[in-house]
Amino acid sequence: MALLNYLKDYRSRMGINQTELGKLAGVSRQTISLIERGDYSPSVTLALRLAKICQVTVEDLFEYKEDDVEL
Amino acid sequence: MTADKNRNEKENKKENKRENKRDNTYVRMGLFMAVSAIVGGIVGVLTIMALDGNLENIESGAAVFLAQVQRIMLPLLIAITAVSVFLGERNIRKLREISGKLLESDDEEGDKWDYEEERVGARGMLTNILSQVLCVLVLSAGYSVTYITDGYHKNVLASCLVFLGCYAYLGFWQTRFVKTVKLAHPEKKGDPSSPKFHRQWLESCDEAEREIVYRSSYKAYIQMQNRWIPMLLLITMFGHLLFNTGIMAIVAVSFIYLLLTSSYLRSCVSLKGAKL
Numbered sequence: 366m367a368l369l370n371y372l373k374d375y376r377s378r379m380g381i382n383q384t385e386l387g388k389l390a391g392v393s394r395q396t397i398s399l400i401e402r403g404d405y406s407p408s409v410t411l412a413l414r415l416a417k418i419c420q421v422t423v424e425d426l427f428e429y430k431e432d433d434v435e436l
Numbered sequence: 437m438t439a440d441k442n443r444n445e446k447e448n449k450k451e452n453k454r455e456n457k458r459d460n461t462y463v464r465m466g467l468f469m470a471v472s473a474i475v476g477g478i479v480g481v482l483t484i485m486a487l488d489g490n491l492e493n494i495e496s497g498a499a500v501f502l503a504q505v506q507r508i509m510l511p512l513l514i515a516i517t518a519v520s521v522f523l524g525e526r527n528i529r530k531l532r533e534i535s536g537k538l539l540e541s542d543d544e545e546g547d548k549w550d551y552e553e554e555r556v557g558a559r560g561m562l563t564n565i566l567s568q569v570l571c572v573l574v575l576s577a578g579y580s581v582t583y584i585t586d587g588y589h590k591n592v593l594a595s596c597l598v599f600l601g602c603y604a605y606l607g608f609w610q611t612r613f614v615k616t617v618k619l620a621h622p623e624k625k626g627d628p629s630s631p632k633f634h635r636q637w638l639e640s641c642d643e644a645e646r647e648i649v650y651r652s653s654y655k656a657y658i659q660m661q662n663r664w665i666p667m668l669l670l671i672t673m674f675g676h677l678l679f680n681t682g683i684m685a686i687v688a689v690s691f692i693y694l695l696l697t698s699s700y701l702r703s704c705v706s707l708k709g710a711k712l
Contacts, residue, residue: 382542393623396644398547405644 369428373401375419389418487678495679506578509595513574517602520567524609527560528616535620553620560613564606575599657700665693 376386376397383397390397390411399405400415407415416423487494505512534556538549579592611628618624626636638649668689675681 383546384542392642393621393645394542394546395550396642398543398550399644405647408643411643 367430368406369430370400370403371426372415375421375426390414502577505574509574509578510591510598513571513595513598516567516570517598520602521605523563527556528612530556531616535616538620557617564609568606571599571602660696665689
C-alpha cells in the first residue's frame, strides 16, 4: 500500500515555502518535507489541517493506492 | 473440477505444513538453547585450558595496569579534559554555523542542513558522554580508599578537582548545545537545567519528530534488552568466575536489566489504560 500526496504541487500553487506551510499547519519544516517526500504519513488531524490550508479536500491532497491484493 | 479441488486441497495442506514448520517456536528455541549450551561448554573448557597456569599472570598483569593508571591518573584526566574542550568547542562552532544556514535555507537545501545538524549534534553528544565515561573510569582506578596511601592522596585530590572541572564543562556544554539547537528551532521548549527537560522538549516536538524519538527509543531499548545487557552480564559473570572481580558489577548490571524491563512494562501497562 502507498500513500501518494500532492502537497508539494498545492504548496507551489499557493506560492509558499515549506517553512511557511509548516508555520500555518503548526508543524516543523522538516515534517512538511517528510510528508512531501512520502517518508511520513501524517495523522488524520494534520491531513485535515493541511487540506484546509490548501483549500481542498483530503482526497485531493492524498491518494491511497492499494497494492494488488486478491480478496 | 474435482481434480482442481484436490490439487487445491493438496497445496493448502503443503502450505499449512510449511507454516507449522515456521511456527514451531518451541523446537527452534530448544535447538538454539542446546547449541548455545554446547558452544558455551566448548568455549568454557578452552578458556580454562588456555588460562591454566596463566591466571596468576593475568591477575598480576591487571594489577600492574591498574597501578600504571593510578600513577598517571592526573595527566590522563587533564588530557581527557583538554580533548573534551577542544572537540566540544569545535562541535558547538559547527552547530552554530549549521543553525545559521538552516535559518537561511529552505526545501531541499534545508533537508541537507537538517541532516547535518542531526549528525553533528549526535557526534557532539556522543563525545560528551564518552568523555564522562572515560573520566569516571580513570578516576575509579585510583580513588578507592584501598589505594589512597600516604603521599598519594595529593594526587587523588588534584585528580578529583580536574574530574569535577571536566564534569562541569561537560554539563555546561549540554546546556549550550540545547541553546544552539534552539537558535534554528525557536519553537522548541525545555530548560536544560530542569529535571523535566526531556518531557518539555518532547511536548514541543510535532508528530513526525515524536515518531523519530519513539522509534529511536524503542530501538535503543531492544538493543539494550537483547544484546548489550545480556553480554555485559556474561562478561561480569566470567570476570568474577575467573578473576574474582567481585559481585558488585553483576549486581549493578542485573539491577539495570530489571529496572529497564520493569519501567518499559510499566509504561506499556499505563499507556494501555490511558487515552493515547
